[in-house]
Amino acid sequence: MKKMSVSKYTVISSNVSFMLMKPKKSSGCDEITSKIIKSCASLISFPLSYIYNYSLHTGIFPDHLKMAVVKSLYKKGDKFEISTYRSISLLPTFAKIFEKAIYSRLSQHLQTNNILAPEQYAFRKGSSTEDVAFRLTDSVLKSLNQKLYVGGIFCDLSEAFDSVNHEILLTKLHFYGIQGITIDWFRSYLTNRKQKVEIKSHNSTHNLVSDWGILKHGVPRGSILGPLLFLAYINDLSLQINSLAEPILFADNTSFIISKENFIDFIASANQVLAHTIEWFSANKLVLN
Secondary structure, three states, rough: OOOOOOOOOOOOOHHHHOOOOOOOOOOEEEEHHHHHHHHHHHHHHHHHHHHHHHHHHOOOOOHHHEEEEEEEEEEOOOOHHHHEEEEEEEOOOOHHHHHHHHHHHHHHHHHHHOOOOOOEOOOOOOOHHHHHHHHHHHHHHHHHHOOOOEEEEEEOOOHHHHOHHHHHHHHHHHHOOOOOOHHHHHHHHHOOOOEEEEOOOOOOOOOOOOOEEEOOOOOOOOHHHHHHHHHHHHHHHHHHHOOEEEEEOOOEEEEEEEEEHHHHHHHHEEEEHHHHHHHHHHHHHOOOO
């Protein structure tokens, strides 16, 4: 397996990356929107490119790009019920520009070395919810056509993205060839991240804002890299199970299809798969809902 290196990778060399951005009006704690950045792309592309490349050469991700503002968006229903709101995490736009470049490099590394399990369908080019649904139903129907006993174990994880252990994730990234100054960069990217909660007040012109809090675990919500890092985190789960059952994964939605000719063997395999799954989740600090 080749090592992943980003130290010689030029992140931004022109304003092309800026022009591909959608002109959104939302912003993070710096209150700088992508619409503003696009309007002055030609003026800031060079100094921003220097900052990003300096970050890669030193293995340090700037602390000011790790600060997230969590807001609640009203969906529908009673406005005084918490369940009618969805929380979103807003990061600085400059952080997302940087992350897009690293995402491309990390994704290329994982694909070139065939690291990601083929049973994983989420956040991957060319796969969708339709593909995973087809795989699931096709597996069940094939077993039924062969007159086998078939069943499924469907695992729902509790706050999976927020529960990712940083040390475990970094250990897995190192195993997958992300080493040297590059693993230092990812360590810096994950640690010392802060967030505050902002709630719109109905009785005042000023919003209610909490103090800054440090995030000690989890992949960053609202980030570009977060979903891909989660795939790396959960990647070895299918390797633990695929000799006993057929794993089908879509991010944190984990399914195992078990089929046997004999009913007693089917029950034994199902219990074995469930035991292995619970053991893996426990070892990786993830909790079944």
